[in-house]
Amino acid sequence: MLFKMAFRNLLRNKRRTLLTSLMMIGGYTFISMSLALVNGSYGQIISAFTEQYTGHVQVANNDFVENPSLQKTIAHYNDRINEIEKNDLVRIVAPRIYSEALLYSKNKTFGAEIVGIDPKREMDATHYDKRIFEGIPFDKDDTNYKAIIGKKIAKILSAKIGEDIVLISQGADGSIANDIFKIVGIIGTEQEGKDDYRVYLPLKTAAEFYTLYGRVHELSIHLKDFNKARNFAQNLHFTDKNLIARPWQIVESDFYRAMNADQRANNISIFILILMVGVGILNTILMSTLERTREFGVLKALGTLPKQLFSLILMEGIFLSLICTAVGLIFSLSLNYYLTKNGIVFSEPIPVAGTTISELRAQISLDSYLYPTLLIILTTLLATLYPGIKSSKIGVSEALREI
């Protein structure tokens, strides 16, 4: 009977129930859509960032990141790559050499970061060729003295494609390294990024230049799913105890912290929305219970126990939240499906963390539905507690005196 009463009570003031339902359904759909878009956009940004530069896991000498040195290398790197690529989670591994050099061109000099890359692997891993806005990428097995320079360097040195550039540095054996390289490409995107002040060399050429035969400084591992980076890094062990695997969250800790801070800001927006929905529900339930004070007095006079009265009010809240959650689920499933297929296309690409995104696509995950469901139901329960307790404790004679 209480079940029946709770359900019918919701239909007593149809307009009020409809308005509250609209608020709850709207709240559910908005939270679900926000989470799906946040998951989608974070996925896009992380994917773009890690796949353009860092990779998902990096293997290097254990303090190479903190104190880089030409001598802190990974020996027999091809064996390591073969070993790592046996794992099904791995898409590709890209070896890299890192150092610095003084560049000289047309009586101008500039200190730049030198990155030796395996042209074929780097193309598969980071698609560096797509960031070359002038010139061409290296040949797949390039061993020539070619260089792709960052766009800022090109500007500073007034260097152009086909011109020569001199690199002066020190080899790993202590010798002076200096040679002439032909500029074959200028790299960089419209936004500022790591490429701007870098010079890329073919790996074998860089190894020869720095006398690092068979050795590299870093293995950049690209996984099929970036979400598995932490676990993968934790489980990756080497016989050479000087080597360590770090997930992108540690390697790019500033970027990771920025993403987390953004996520926290987003959580605050969702919390404010939940608070608004909660206050709306509290208002509805409170209004609906206050205007029924006399009726509660009658129910108590007839022998209804306080806990039964409390259950009645709680049931009303639960019914309302379940119905709204079901409707909200249908709406958000449709909306999120549309946003995964079509996304929100920006009129201009937006720069984010050194990369750009031109559209926002939702990513459907269980979280996008589980959290709003739990939040709406829990918020309703919380909002129902006060009116429920208040009504169940009311004295019969006091309630019957209510008009």
Added chain:
Amino acid sequence: MDEIIFDVKNVTKIFGETEETKVNALKNVKLEIHRGEFTAFVGPSGSGKSTLLNVMSGFDTPSSGHVFLSNKEIDKMSGNELSNFRRDHIGFIFQSYNLIPVLTVKENVEYVMTLQNIDKDERDRKVSQYLKSVGLEGKENRYPSQLSGGQQQRVAVARAMVSNPDIVIADEPTANLDSKTGTDLIDMMLELNEKFGTTFIFSTHDPIIMKKAKRLITLKDGQIVSDETK
């Protein structure tokens, strides 16, 4: 008729906490109600009729004194004990009917029986019997808003009586009814009193009830000033 069903012993009820606001609504009231009586409390407004009914129903606790219903001291009961006791021993009829608007006539009448966990067949049988007794057969599925005031009060009577309470307490049951409907209602309650032996206590200003009551207790300034059995 000799069994004492209600025993009110030296009950005093004081409202208000300060000397200025203090109202002595009942003053040392002593009263015994016997099973099967058809009793009316009469008196001017503020005489203490409703307060006495509230104390006897367990809606209010006395400031001093004791109230026994079927030898159970109700003023000492906890909230849940009192709810259960009211459910099983007292039926209520209110001045403004107080039916549950979201329940049909049938559901209103069977409400107390569902609280008592009486099975459905038994509930259906008794609802049918009492709705027939109050002349509302065929209106089981109507909602209170679809009934007249007199019909609503008849539903309230059926609701109050259907669970076979020891006593039915009615607070001015005819106050919102026209005289014809009021008379019909009182006649019906008298008939039920005689048919089922249910004890009725009224508070009233209604001369019809005063006329038809078998015992008339007059209150004034919180005290019983006369107790007349016809």
